[in-house]
Amino acid sequence: MPCQVEGLSLCGVGVETITLPLDRGGFCRRRCPDCQREFKVRWTEMEGRLILQHLGASIRFANLDEVARAHPLVCPYCAHRESADSFFTPAQREHLARRAESLEAEIRFEQLRHVERSLAENPYPTFLALPPAPFRASLGPEPDDMRVILLPCCEEEIKIRESWTGWIRCPYCASHVEI
Ligand SMILES: [Zn+2]
Numbered sequence: 001m002p003c004q005v006e007g008l009s010l011c012g013v014g015v016e017t018i019t020l021p022l023d024r025g026g027f028c029r030r031r032c033p034d035c036q037r038e039f040k041v042r043w044t045e046m047e048g049r050l051i052l053q054h055l056g057a058s059i060r061f062a063n064l065d066e067v068a069r070a071h072p073l074v075c076p077y078c079a080h081r082e083s084a085d086s087f088f089t090p091a092q093r094e095h096l097a098r099r100a101e102s103l104e105a106e107i108r109f110e111q112l113r114h115v116e117r118s119l120a121e122n123p124y125p126t127f128l129a130l131p132p133a134p135f136r137a138s139l140g141p142e143p144d145d146m147r148v149i150l151l152p153c154c155e156e157e158i159k160i161r162e163s164w165t166g167w168i169r170c171p172y173c174a175s176h177v178e179i
């Protein structure tokens, strides 16, 4: 089941669907920018807004007022705290960067088409706007690895490394959670 973010409207481009793969439990992979260990969080509307925020920051045409600010996230293993935006894996980051590029191309095309239409009276049009290639790249399926931990503090579930023992930090409120 891919997670979908719909309703992204940038300068009239219309509704876009941005997807990141989830595992069968509905979890999305994250990687600590400090210790590089991976964990997973359950996909929520907040994650969807995070993608919009990330894309918005990469697209200079985007209306940033519509884009929510990134919430901080805490690494369950090393307690490193940073904006959730920094916890994308390199593969997710690469994918979102390419999606942002293709959105920019679509926006530029719409702008050129607008110029073209307003020059329709001109008997000697000097250019023709060409539609960009459709975006087809997708990330591979998310494997069902790691084990589920219930966070009593936030009543949320996350997934951590099978081998991790002792305690973790809640990624949302930084509480100690014995496991
Ligand atoms: Zn960490």
Ligand SMILES: [Zn+2]
Residues within 6 Å of the ligand: 151, 152, 153, 154, 155, 170, 171, 172, 173, 174, 175
């Ligand atoms: Zn918590």
